[in-house]
Structure formats: structure tokens, C-alpha cells
Amino acid sequence: MLIKNSEVLRELRDRKHKEMALRLGEDFDPKDGGRMHILICGVAGCQSAGSLGIYEELNKRIEENGLQSEIKIISTGCMGLCAQGPLMVTYPDEIMYTHVEPSDVEEIWNSHVIGGKPVERLFATEPDGTKIAHALKDHSFYSKQLKIALKNCGLINPLDIEEYIGVDGYGALAKCLDDMDPEDVIDTMKDAVLRGRGGAGFPLGVKWESAAREMAPVKYICCNADEGDPGAFMDRSILEGDPHSILEAMAIAGYACGAKQGYIYVRAEYPVAVERLGVAIKQAHEYGLLGKNILGRPFDFDIDIRLGAGAFVCGEATALMASIEGKRGEPRPKPPRSTEKGLFDCPTVLNNVETFANVPQIIMKGTDWFKAIGTEKSNGTKVFALGGKIENTGLVEVPMGTTLREVVFDIGGGVPGHLNFKAAQTGGPSGGCITSEHLDTPMDFDSLTKLGTMMGSGGLIVMAEDSCMVDIAKFFLDFTVDESCGKCPPCRIGTKRMLDITKKITEGKGNMDDLDELEDLAQMIKTGALCGLGQSAPNPVVSTLKYFKDEYIAHVRDKKCPAGVCVSMLKYIIMAETCRRCGICAKNCPVGAITGDKDHPYVIDQDKCIKCGVCMSKCPFKSILKNA
Amino acid sequence: MSCEKCQKEQEMLQEIILKHKDTPGALIPILHEAQNIYGYLPPEVLHEIAKGLNMPEAEVYGVATFYSQFSLQKKGKYRINVCLGTACYVKGAQDILDKFKLRLMIDVGECTDDGLFSLEACRCIGACGLAPVVTINGDVYGRMNPDMVDEILDKYEALAASEQEGEAC
Numbered sequence: 119m120l121i122k123n124s125e126v127l128r129e130l131r132d133r134k135h136k137e138m139a140l141r142l143g144e145d146f147d148p149k150d151g152g153r154m155h156i157l158i159c160g161v162a163g164c165q166s167a168g169s170l171g172i173y174e175e176l177n178k179r180i181e182e183n184g185l186q187s188e189i190k191i192i193s194t195g196c197m198g199l200c201a202q203g204p205l206m207v208t209y210p211d212e213i214m215y216t217h218v219e220p221s222d223v224e225e226i227w228n229s230h231v232i233g234g235k236p237v238e239r240l241f242a243t244e245p246d247g248t249k250i251a252h253a254l255k256d257h258s259f260y261s262k263q264l265k266i267a268l269k270n271c272g273l274i275n276p277l278d279i280e281e282y283i284g285v286d287g288y289g290a291l292a293k294c295l296d297d298m299d300p301e302d303v304i305d306t307m308k309d310a311v312l313r314g315r316g317g318a319g320f321p322l323g324v325k326w327e328s329a330a331r332e333m334a335p336v337k338y339i340c341c342n343a344d345e346g347d348p349g350a351f352m353d354r355s356i357l358e359g360d361p362h363s364i365l366e367a368m369a370i371a372g373y374a375c376g377a378k379q380g381y382i383y384v385r386a387e388y389p390v391a392v393e394r395l396g397v398a399i400k401q402a403h404e405y406g407l408l409g410k411n412i413l414g415r416p417f418d419f420d421i422d423i424r425l426g427a428g429a430f431v432c433g434e435a436t437a438l439m440a441s442i443e444g445k446r447g448e449p450r451p452k453p454p455r456s457t458e459k460g461l462f463d464c465p466t467v468l469n470n471v472e473t474f475a476n477v478p479q480i481i482m483k484g485t486d487w488f489k490a491i492g493t494e495k496s497n498g499t500k501v502f503a504l505g506g507k508i509e510n511t512g513l514v515e516v517p518m519g520t521t522l523r524e525v526v527f528d529i530g531g532g533v534p535g536h537l538n539f540k541a542a543q544t545g546g547p548s549g550g551c552i553t554s555e556h557l558d559t560p561m562d563f564d565s566l567t568k569l570g571t572m573m574g575s576g577g578l579i580v581m582a583e584d585s586c587m588v589d590i591a592k593f594f595l596d597f598t599v600d601e602s603c604g605k606c607p608p609c610r611i612g613t614k615r616m617l618d619i620t621k622k623i624t625e626g627k628g629n630m631d632d633l634d635e636l637e638d639l640a641q642m643i644k645t646g647a648l649c650g651l652g653q654s655a656p657n658p659v660v661s662t663l664k665y666f667k668d669e670y671i672a673h674v675r676d677k678k679c680p681a682g683v684c685v686s687m688l689k690y691i692i693m694a695e696t697c698r699r700c701g702i703c704a705k706n707c708p709v710g711a712i713t714g715d716k717d718h719p720y721v722i723d724q725d726k727c728i729k730c731g732v733c734m735s736k737c738p739f740k741s742i743l744k745n746a
Numbered sequence: 747m748s749c750e751k752c753q754k755e756q757e758m759l760q761e762i763i764l765k766h767k768d769t770p771g772a773l774i775p776i777l778h779e780a781q782n783i784y785g786y787l788p789p790e791v792l793h794e795i796a797k798g799l800n801m802p803e804a805e806v807y808g809v810a811t812f813y814s815q816f817s818l819q820k821k822g823k824y825r826i827n828v829c830l831g832t833a834c835y836v837k838g839a840q841d842i843l844d845k846f847k848l849r850l851m852i853d854v855g856e857c858t859d860d861g862l863f864s865l866e867a868c869r870c871i872g873a874c875g876l877a878p879v880v881t882i883n884g885d886v887y888g889r890m891n892p893d894m895v896d897e898i899l900d901k902y903e904a905l906a907a908s909e910q911e912g913e914a915c
Contacts, residue, residue: 163875166886200875348831351872386778386815387871389884424771425778427813430869444771446812462770505833505874512875546832577874579832593835597869603812 120406123414124292127283134284140210141273142285152188154231155209159272160193161358161390162351168220169193169204175223179231189231192281195359197272199259200512202242207254207272214253215240245509245531259510262529264491266499267315267352267475268515271359276394279401282362288407290478291366294373295415303374304330307477310485311497316342316433316470317548317574318650319496319563322477325467329375329457332465337377339368340461340468342438343384343391346430347546348597350577352501353471355513357384357391360475361398365408365421367474370481372419375467380421383438386428395423430547430601434649435460435468437603448605449649470575472501492518496562504530506579507537519560522552526580537582541665545574547594547601548654550661551587570661572654586683587666588673592620594658602652609652612643616659624684628674637663682744688729689745694719696741703733703742758783759791763798772799773809777816786817814868822857822864824902827881831870834878838891842878843867845892849899862906863899 121127135142137151158164158173176191197205202216206226213236215226222240229235242253250257265271274281282288294303308323329337341364345353357364368380384392399421402408410418424442431437432447439461441447460466476498480488492498496518502525505511509531516525522542526532533539541551544561550571552559559565563573581590595617604610616639622628640656647653663670672678679687692703692712697719704712704720711727714720722733734742762779766772776799780791787810796803810816828843843865847853850863857864873879876888880898887898 162873162886163888166873166876166888203875345872346869348835348870349833349874350870351874354872387868425775426815427774427778428815428868429813441774442771444773444809446809503833503874505877506836511833511877543832577832579836581836585836590836593832601869 119404121413122406124296127288127292127413130280131283131286131289134280138274138281138284143210146210148188152190154189156189156191156231157194157207157209157272158191159195159197159203159205161196161355163196163200164203164205167204169218171220172204172206172218172223175220176227179223179227192275194273195271195276196268196355196513198263198268198513199242199253199257199510201510211236212252212254214242214251214257216242216253258531259512259514259529262520262524263515264499264517265515266479266491267356267472267501268359268513269479270363271355274360276359276361277397279362279398279405279407282360286482287362287478288366290481291369291373291407292413293481294370295413295417300330300374300376303370303481306481306485307374310480310488312473312476312480312488313496313563314470315472315476315500315575317545317572319573322469322473325457325469326371326374328455329377329465329467332458334465336379336462336464337375338461338464338466339371339375339377339380340438340442340466341368341380341382341474342433342435342468342470343382343388344426344433344438345385345388345471345575346433346601347548347575347577349505349543349546349579350503350575352503352513352576354388354391356471356475357388358394361394362402363475363478364471365398365402367477368421369408369412369419370477371467371469371474373417375465377467378418378420380419381424381442381461382421383424383426383432383442385426392423392425399423429603430597431603431649431651434651437649438468439466446603448603449651451648472576493560493562495564500561500573500576502576502578504578504580506543507533507582507585508580509534518562521558521560523557525561525578526557530580533580533582537584540581540583540585541587543579543581543590543658544577545572545657546577547597548572548651548657549574550657551581551665553665570664571657584681584683586624586679586681587662587669588620588624588679589681589683591659591662592617592624595620595655598651598655602655606646606648606652608643608646609648609655612639612646613655615639616643616656620659623670623673624679625686626673626677626684630674632674633663633667633670685729689724690722690727690729690731690734691743691745692720692722693741693743696739698739698741700738702736702738706732706736708732755783759794760798763795767799773801773806774813777810781816785821786819788818819855820857820861822862823906824863824882825866826863827866827868827871829869829871829873829877829879829881830867831874831877833874834870837877839878841892842880842890842895845895849895862903
């Protein structure tokens, strides 16, 4: 169906909106869209936990009973609470079911769908065990969230452009084309002060303006979907759950800056996102929302997908563009900026997925609405990917300025088990950690930079007492050494030297001078590296050295790893008093390091021991201790 | 039989080169699709691509070796990928990787002698909610622990054995 102008778009929107009204908390008529919508999360986490089977079971029952017009099932994008997946929500009563198995479908069908009585045992649980029926409103994980970028994720079918149109999709593009000059669009974005969500926090409006000012016949709009920061998956979720919002925002950018062609550079590691983007682009073409004379206006815009190929450095603007050009993804010195000379040497706007996802809504709802959310210098919301040692792993979107305590403890449910919170790592390999004393700092771009870390793309990894900070620093260095493109020596050689030193420290061979050398090297790389990734590569070390120097000193001076992680400093010891001399440990030791018999207590030969920990896990009397 | 297969692959490769030849930045999409045919990028294929795009072979090699997605080594029938992203690492992914290494007696980037398994470590597949995560030929195994490694490998070995039997019939 070709949408010729915004009038036709509006008609389609009104019709679809009526069908979806029961999902949006509005008054509805069952004649429009049935009496019940069942939404099942159909992406990564939930899918690998078996959500597809649930969909099929439900679909079977609907078909058997001929209820297609009454009950609809929709496979959606991420609903956020990945830890309790597979997730399923019924509308209009907004009951959320968690950990659903295909075998639960029978009970849900009979009791809830037919009988109208929700199945309580499958409700979402709070960390204290309470069952919550209307989790999307009442569960602590959701109650403090505010969704802008993730607004449609988990609410619409990402493979159906009409559902997106039904929730005002492409309305912002129509508004721009009908009522706004390109300058108005740029002024709106500048007024909203939408800062880049990819890490650097550069205002989007300023970027668009400088690209628009360039007098060039060909310009490009690029979307950075090369989400390389390990531990961050918000871009993936947006692409999988609401791909059209990105296409719409890129078209708006094209209109504002005078570009006709866009590229989405997406990781090859995200096959589902690639597939869904492909479907979305095809549909947008069919509906005339991409291509020539969009909505009957003299505006052409097209989008192509380019696959990344597993290089972290391609998240850097100039490296990303080199990669789209088919070259090695190596950064180049700036200036000139990409907005002057970017892709194929033409002026290019590059924004991150989450940043783009905010654009249509700012156009629709106005800048006053947007500016009222967040802190003074960081407007709007930020999506965080909660991971690591935290109860509710998943995606959360909160207003800027929400404190780390609220995110980790109120929304995230805190650290599981009896362990204490130690630190949260933000900004991935370019960021640093936030310790428990800074739990109450409001998180926005500037306050995180002040703490020596950064917002980054929003990965938030929680670490408990049993994480060794030297080991974490080593982990990130290992990553940067691996991913350094090798073009400039400070990054190529410097990070390698830093890794060698941290390795030495974790093996118990370090000395106090090493700590000074680490700091010197960090400073040199920061000032000498060519691109943002190199300059920020020492951050994890600088940050852990600042907040956890005592741990480094324990490794160096006392040859101990307080968290008991660094293997070469571990010692497994059999407690002679409690050992019952059963010999199970000796039987299971893979290297024969344990000797003893009924008359002689069992002992571990520390020279032979490879510290695999098998003995400790096999001892029925818990007589083997791990001693750092 | 094998010659027929070679020829078909060769034809597919030429088709891919022809399809992308004139688009700017064609090399990386071509490498992706060529790898889909062969499972990896053997030297002859790089040579063909360079010829088709009329560019120095060194440049093609330079690009192919820059990106970790492209492999110049043959991969196993089952490609094991252990995620070493931060969330997985904090939850013990290293132990899982070590267990795979121990059981298969290969290191990261290698393939078992029987060609059944190859082992890779990758940086985050974005399934952090399921950490630690392993994928085998695209199937996702979440919330792993070292004991599950044996179970999973047994499953694939049995699968391979039954497939072989089927072929013999």
C-alpha cells in the first residue's frame, strides 16, 4: 500500500490506532481489534529461553477455537526484564507472566484467556518473593522507569509497519515535511539539546546544523549500530523491537541536512537486528515512506544496511566510515570533522541508534516536554543495560539524573545472594567504575565524567565483593589490546605494555614501581593516541587505581588477591580438623596433587596443584578452603 | 561429486562479485557473502575477489585479516562461540572457555582434528541478560556453567554420529 500523502497516513494511523487501543490503555471496541491481545517477547533472551514454543502453542489454540478475530498474539521486541524471561503480557488487563514454559500455556488458556482468571503463580516476582500482577505498572523494576527510546519496544510488532504507524509512527516525518523548513527542524533539535547517547554526549542539533551548512551536492546520514561495548545491548533491542523509529529519524535527518542517502552500520553479531532492519526498509519502500517523493513531497531518501565485521574500533566515527567504504576500519586524525568531510569525502552526519530513537518523539511532543525530563545539562532519558551481579538483569530507561542507587537497588533489585555491592562499571572499555560511596550521585553526562568514568553507551555492569578489580582492569586491557587497530603506537604498544604489567601483578610478580609505571603509561596514551578509543583505553586502569589502590597493593606487596579471583595467588587447603579422610578429593584431583590415606591426613601439594577447585566442589564435608 | 560442488561454489562467488562490483565499498559485503558459501576465506577465494574487483590482492588480504568476523582458517562443523563480554566475564565465562579447551583439547581459533568443533571467543553478543552465554552455530545457550559443557558437547557428538549413520544408509 502506497501512502501518497500525510492525509492517507493519518487515516491509516487512526484505523490502526483503534485496533491497538486496548493495548494503549484507551477505550476500545472489541469490533476493532478483538477483546484480548497477548504479547510475547520474541527477541534474544526470551527467544533462546523458548518463547517461540509459547507462541506456537497459543496460536494453535486460537486457530482450533476459531478465535482469530477475538484474540491476537503479537511477537514483540524486548520487554526489559530479561532475567525473568520468557515474558508475556496480556492486554487490556496488563497481566505480565514470567518464566513461561510451553507447558504453562494450557493453564493460561483455560484459566485466563477463556475463564478470565489470571494465573497467579506465573506473575513477576519481586526480589523479596512477592508476586506482582500488573508488573509493567507496579513491579519495582518498571515503576521508576520512563520510556522514550524504548517506548514501542515490547508494545508493537516490529515486523509490521502498520503497527508502528498506529502509534503515531512516521507522524514526525510527515510533520517535518508538511509544516517545517529544514532550518526549523534543526532549531527544534538544537533547542531540545539532545546529546549523543553513543558515549561522547555531543549535541545532535549542533552536528546537524554544521552538516546542513556545508554546500555539497552529496551528503550522507549514518546510523552507528556497531554496538561494540561489551555489556551494552540497548541498540540491539531498539533495532529488534522498533526498527522503524530509526528509519524515520534518519529520514528526518536527511530532510534537515539535505542528504538523500543513509547507511546503517550494524554488527554482524546481531543477525536478528539485521534481518528486522531489512524487513523494515522493504516495508517502508512499499508504503512510500522511503524512496522518491516521500509523502508526495519533493524529498527523496533511501537507506542501505552495511554489516560490521567484528571490529570494536569501527564504533569510532572515522573508522566506521572507512569500513563502509570497504577499507580497514582505521581512524584518521580530525579535523576535518565528519560533518565537513566524512563518508566518501562528503559531509556526513553520524548518530547512534538510541539518539535517533529520541528524534521522532521530540518532533511530535515538542522541546518543552523533552527539556522537562532529566537534569539541567542532560535532557531526556538514558537506557542502561544492567548486567553482571544483579538480580534483575535487563534493559531499563530512566530520566537522566537518576542515582546509581535507584538503578542498582530499586530497579535492579540489588546484588543476588549475600554478597555486598562493590562497584558498577559504566562506559565499558572506555569508562571506569563507580564505588559504593558514590551510589547517590545523579547519573548524567557531566557528573559521571567528574567521577572519572563516563556515560558511554549505557552498559552498566555490577560487581560484588567477589570481583577482583585488578582482574577487571586486566580484562578490559586484554580487550583493548585485542581490538586496537594498530595504526598509532601509543595505543598499539602502550596498551600492550599496560596489559603486561597488570598480568604480572595478577600473577603475584609485581612490584610497587609497576603501579607508577601504569599511571605514567596511562597518561601517555591519553595524550598521545589518535582516536577517542585509544585515548580512553587506559580509563579502566586509572579508575580502579584511584578507587581500589589497596587491592593493587595487596596483589603487589602481600601477594594476595582479596577477592580470591587471581588463580596464581590462590591456595586450596585441606582443614585437617574437619577432614574425614574419605579420599574423594584425591580421587577427583586431575593432576594427582592430593596425597594421604586412612591413617594420614590428606594434603595438597601446592607445587603440583593447578587450582582448578575440583577438590573443593567434591568434598562432602566442606573441609577444603580457598585461601587467598 | 566434489568437483560439481566446487564449480557451483565458484559460480556463486562470481555472481556475488558481479552483484556488488559497482556499489561503493563492495569489498566487505562480498567477503561476508563469500564466507557464507565456503565457511571461511581460502587464499584462492581472496585471489578471485581481488581479480573481480580489480584491486591489489594485498588490499583484500589486509581487509580480510583486519576484521575478526573473517576467518582464513577452516571452521568446524559446529562453531562454538564463547562470549567473553563484560557481563559474561563477571559471571565466570573464562571458566566455561577453559572447560571447552580442556575437553576438546584445542585452543581458541583452532578446530578439532575430526573437523567437528571449532572454538572462538567473542566480545559480547548482546544477550547479557542470559550471561554467561555460548552460541553454537547460532543456537544460544544461556546461564551456562562448566558442567553444562559436557552435556552440550555430548549432544552434538551424538547428533554428528547419527547424521553420519544416516549418510551411510
